[in-house]
Amino acid sequence: MLRFVLRRLALIVPTFLGVTLLAFALIHLIPGDPVENVSGERGMDPARRARLMHEFGLDRPLAVQYASYVGQVLRGDLGSSLTTHESVAHEFATLFPATVELATFALLFALAVGLPAGVIAAVKRNTPADYAVMGVSLTGYSMPIFWWALLLILFFSVHLGWTPVSGRIAVQYDVPALTGFMLLDTLLAGDAAAFRSALSHLVLPTIALGTIPLAVIARMTRSAMLEVLREDFVRAARAKGLPRWRVIVVHALRNALIPVVTVVGLQVGLLLSGAILTETIFSWPGVGNWLIHGVQSRDYPVVQGGILLIAAIVIVVNLVVDMLYGVINPRIRHG
Amino acid sequence: MMRVENVSPRTVLAAVALAISLCAAFAASAKGTLVYCSEGSPEGFQPQFFSTGTTFDAVSVPMFNRLVQFEIGTTNIVPALAESWTVAPDGKTYTFKLRKGVAFHSNANFKPTRDFNADDVLFSWYRMADDSHPFHKFTAGQTFAYFDDMGMKNIVGKVEKLDDYTVRFVLKRPEAPFLADMAMDFASILSKEYFDAMMKKGTPNAADVYPIGTGPFEFVSYQKDATIRYRAFDRYWNGRPKIDNLIYSITRDATARYAKLKTGECQVMAFPKPADLDAMRKDRDLVVQRKEGLNVGYIAFNVEKKPFDSKLVRQALNYATNKEAILKAVYEGNGQVAKNPIPPILWGYNDAVQDYAYDPAKAKALLAQAGYANGFEIDLWYLPVTRPYNPDGKRMAELIQADWAKVGVRANLVTYEWAEYRKRSKTGEQAVMMFGWSGDNGDPDNFFVPLLGCEAVKGGGNVSRWCNKPFEDLIIKAAQTPQQADRAKLYEQAQVIVHDEAPWIPIAHSVRFDALRKEVHGYRMDATAHHYFDKVDLAP
Numbered sequence: 001m002l003r004f005v006l007r008r009l010a011l012i013v014p015t016f017l018g019v020t021l022l023a024f025a026l027i028h029l030i031p032g033d034p035v036e037n038v039s040g041e042r043g044m045d046p047a048r049r050a051r052l053m054h055e056f057g058l059d060r061p062l063a064v065q066y067a068s069y070v071g072q073v074l075r076g077d078l079g080s081s082l083t084t085h086e087s088v089a090h091e092f093a094t095l096f097p098a099t100v101e102l103a104t105f106a107l108l109f110a111l112a113v114g115l116p117a118g119v120i121a122a123v124k125r126n127t128p129a130d131y132a133v134m135g136v137s138l139t140g141y142s143m144p145i146f147w148w149a150l151l152l153i154l155f156f157s158v159h160l161g162w163t164p165v166s167g168r169i170a171v172q173y174d175v176p177a178l179t180g181f182m183l184l185d186t187l188l189a190g191d192a193a194a195f196r197s198a199l200s201h202l203v204l205p206t207i208a209l210g211t212i213p214l215a216v217i218a219r220m221t222r223s224a225m226l227e228v229l230r231e232d233f234v235r236a237a238r239a240k241g242l243p244r245w246r247v248i249v250v251h252a253l254r255n256a257l258i259p260v261v262t263v264v265g266l267q268v269g270l271l272l273s274g275a276i277l278t279e280t281i282f283s284w285p286g287v288g289n290w291l292i293h294g295v296q297s298r299d300y301p302v303v304q305g306g307i308l309l310i311a312a313i314v315i316v317v318n319l320v321v322d323m324l325y326g327v328i329n330p331r332i333r334h335g
Numbered sequence: 336m337m338r339v340e341n342v343s344p345r346t347v348l349a350a351v352a353l354a355i356s357l358c359a360a361f362a363a364s365a366k367g368t369l370v371y372c373s374e375g376s377p378e379g380f381q382p383q384f385f386s387t388g389t390t391f392d393a394v395s396v397p398m399f400n401r402l403v404q405f406e407i408g409t410t411n412i413v414p415a416l417a418e419s420w421t422v423a424p425d426g427k428t429y430t431f432k433l434r435k436g437v438a439f440h441s442n443a444n445f446k447p448t449r450d451f452n453a454d455d456v457l458f459s460w461y462r463m464a465d466d467s468h469p470f471h472k473f474t475a476g477q478t479f480a481y482f483d484d485m486g487m488k489n490i491v492g493k494v495e496k497l498d499d500y501t502v503r504f505v506l507k508r509p510e511a512p513f514l515a516d517m518a519m520d521f522a523s524i525l526s527k528e529y530f531d532a533m534m535k536k537g538t539p540n541a542a543d544v545y546p547i548g549t550g551p552f553e554f555v556s557y558q559k560d561a562t563i564r565y566r567a568f569d570r571y572w573n574g575r576p577k578i579d580n581l582i583y584s585i586t587r588d589a590t591a592r593y594a595k596l597k598t599g600e601c602q603v604m605a606f607p608k609p610a611d612l613d614a615m616r617k618d619r620d621l622v623v624q625r626k627e628g629l630n631v632g633y634i635a636f637n638v639e640k641k642p643f644d645s646k647l648v649r650q651a652l653n654y655a656t657n658k659e660a661i662l663k664a665v666y667e668g669n670g671q672v673a674k675n676p677i678p679p680i681l682w683g684y685n686d687a688v689q690d691y692a693y694d695p696a697k698a699k700a701l702l703a704q705a706g707y708a709n710g711f712e713i714d715l716w717y718l719p720v721t722r723p724y725n726p727d728g729k730r731m732a733e734l735i736q737a738d739w740a741k742v743g744v745r746a747n748l749v750t751y752e753w754a755e756y757r758k759r760s761k762t763g764e765q766a767v768m769m770f771g772w773s774g775d776n777g778d779p780d781n782f783f784v785p786l787l788g789c790e791a792v793k794g795g796g797n798v799s800r801w802c803n804k805p806f807e808d809l810i811i812k813a814a815q816t817p818q819q820a821d822r823a824k825l826y827e828q829a830q831v832i833v834h835d836e837a838p839w840i841p842i843a844h845s846v847r848f849d850a851l852r853k854e855v856h857g858y859r860m861d862a863t864a865h866h867y868f869d870k871v872d873l874a875p
Contacts, residue, residue, distance in 0.1 A: 030752070031751065031752040031754065031755035032752050032753065032754025032755050032758070033754065036754040036755075036757065036758050037754045038385075038386060038387070038480070039484075039754075039757065040386065040387075040757075041757070041770065041771065041772050041773070041796070042386075042484055042785060042796060043484070043757070043761060043785075043791075043794050043795050043796040044483075044484055045483040045484045045486065045794075046794070047483070048478050048480075048483040048484065051478065052476060052478060055475040055476050056475070056476055080474075080475075080476075082476055083378050084378055084379055085379070085474050085475075085476055085477060091559070094559055095559060095560065150590055153590075153591065153594050154594065157594055157598055158594050158597050158598060161598060164598070164600060165591055165594040165595045165598055165600055166586055166588075166591045166594075166595060166600075167561060167562075167584060167586075167600075168561060170600075171368075171370050171562055171582045171584055171600075172368065174555075174556060174564060177558070280587060280588060281588050281591060282591070283560075283561070283584070283585060283586045283587060283588070283591060285558065285559060285560035285561035285585075289560055289587070290560060293375075293376070293560075293587075298754070
């Protein structure tokens, strides 16, 4: 196990270099630069322009800029936003809890609905229930997030008035951000109305962001279950006369979970990228919203630092997922 | 403070129980609160560093004042922190009498001990103007955007304190638009005492992060990318605002802003989508306000390049372009055809100028006369983004392409990413391009000099690269003439030259819209596209 972990950790170094290079190259490939970007129709005083280019280090050759960026990152410094002049790490830390909160709920929603739906579809294979689950999940998977999000807003918020349109909490609640997790902060503040407001604000973004992972999980669960249900040990369990639910849940599902857990791990990356669109539509003050704006304003340190941090998180999550295999299925040994 | 990791389930349960019992008490605390759905986050909370309207709306408009200000809805300059002013006959000396009894805001770290006075004016100015000023620069990348870009250093020589309530600006040259410049956001007055106090505490940066001004609203808090909170400033010199709290709910997506307006999550929204306007007007809970825009959208010929060095060609394409059709198709009627570089709401507008009528036959004749009987092929650059003065650059380009094809001019449509587009336009690479302008301060000088002046050819803002001696003389003379009526006459003459020389095809002046709920009273749209809430009231 230890060797496995060490090997995976060693892989992080080239991955890290690759991610920094990719992020650096991509953002510099987009035409325009952060200084030009703020100038507008008026144009900029050439002296001010030159000063800014110099202070941002943008007057150096790209290779030098990249080398100095990597050096800076190795020292643990992600730089400062060119727009707000705030440290990138600090901005990320301020906004990341909002993204985690949303992604966690989206994942829980996807699991809570996707797993049972996939099991039902597998057990009731080729019945209307199966077709319904697969049809709905295919539709959900194909629906562009921004479109789906707008439909949700128009129906549930504007037409029915059940949910708020956007934001994390109704504006009348000014809850001190102790943890950055709104649900936790409202509880710590002891404000139940604020807690309910925060919860209601989570509903639509959770559905919008959770729909694609839900579809993936449902389909994956279904196919894994179908395979396992054909296995001899399932037949044996049935033959023993065990209750049907016990066969399905304990014998079949547990063994079908391995591919599902892999997929769930991969969904974390998907959730964080999906969060970019979801957060923009729902004015959710998280890192996705922040990154989009960083790209628009060519805020190089924000985009590079944001991508790097998100990549780091995805790498760690996948490592944890790999280690979880052993927990779920003791037959898989690392080492 | 309780550490989060240590919260036991029992504590959480207790908190929930306590919270539920308390919740009734919080119910109706939002009275007198106006929520404005704004379009983005401010770059920072400092009025001098930045140049976007979003930042001005969040900073200089609610929390600061200038010596003079624009009367809301017009570009008339009226007293603000200066009660009155005099201009010496040489046009170079402006003496401002300052208002007494103007209080600054306070916050947890600062309680002002004195009212606004001349020291604050000098501090605010020299912080920008003097490179060796102790507050001139703290961090890399911090610059005084408008101050630098408008070349204020070349305009103002020195600022003197005559007494606590009198300051004198001595200009390097007569500059009539100076007063309008002083009403702009970058000329906001900061508190010297606050900055000094923060310097003493060893946190000079704090003064730029937690704003203290003299404006109608005090800063309460900012939750990044989510909400900005202000409360009415009780001691505001121009009368306490009628609403108690002002909240900006940052909502980048225009459809989401509209949805929030409909559900009452906000009462005023910024920048409605033109496509939504009809539905908004039909909604009995909403009101759509409109305001003639202080802007112009135009096509600029690069007069340094063939064939546009020929005046006949430029005039011919003016005749060949059907502006009425563009106004219908691109602006959906929300604008008016432009015949001059400045919009008609600006003083000095020359209504006597006769626009080039749409006349393809005449255009063809002029082209033949210029030696282009068979037309020519040209790259037409079009805007890659929606701008306040042009909702759809591509559509406009397609219409123009079709119009010009009728007179034998084959236009290839070309565009670049927006920043790249501007960057390239400054080098003079373009032959003919689409561009536009939104005025900053309601002085005609703010259109003519940056867009058509000879200096702006070097700076790149004059994308037609047209430098005409008689025109230049007129606009320079106008800038140095103190009386507005005299200046207006000079600008009227200048417009005749622009019309005859035709460096542009002026296309349209667009109309701006704001949408609000019907319970909002007293809201007036501002001419310079800011959003003011100090005179707004809420009533069912």
